[in-house]
Amino acid sequence: MAVRLFDQPFDPWALVQERERRLPLERLGACSVFAGRMRDFNEDEDVRALFLEHYPGMTERELERIVAEAEARWPSITCEVAHRVGAVEPSETLVLVAVWSAHRVAARDACSEILERLKHEAPFWKRERLADGTERWVEENTPGR
């Protein structure tokens, strides 16, 4: 299991490649990846920057719990999860969920499950800075399914 928080920009594809160098790829027929980036708009407003608050300690524990529960449900999977914290600018990656498995269904379903649980259970909170300099908290994530 690999769960990481970054307080600086990270390249999700570099993390995937780095992890793949250490995996038995001849046994892993499928890899499902979700990479989420910061948009420069939200709810009809231009967004210039984001601050991602988290709960040091609990955030890492929650991500590890979510991944561990996915690994218990789909025993064949290998996971890499990364998330930004702190100040973020548009187009920077906020979240990476990558799941490898022997077959496509476990990789795809586990990737989706980990992402949805992360968005609704892991303690992160987004505060947006708008074009006019005002700031607002994002009240709720959009429904995923």
Next chain:
Amino acid sequence: MTITVQYFARLREDVGRERDEVAAIGEVQTVGDLWRHLHGDPPVRLMVAVNQAHARLDTPVTDGDEVAFFPPVTGG
């Protein structure tokens, strides 16, 4: 010994501080009791954690616990 209370995001701004230290007293048996003891009626959609694990308003609290209150999470 005390119960440490932390607030995050909008809730921290609403409360006006990051944390409270509360002496463990008889009438504070649960997370909900703790909130009512400090702030009155709990807001809707309040999320809580005890010792860095998700909990509920009826989760018991004891001396030395770390309790956190926060709004719905918005990561990802």
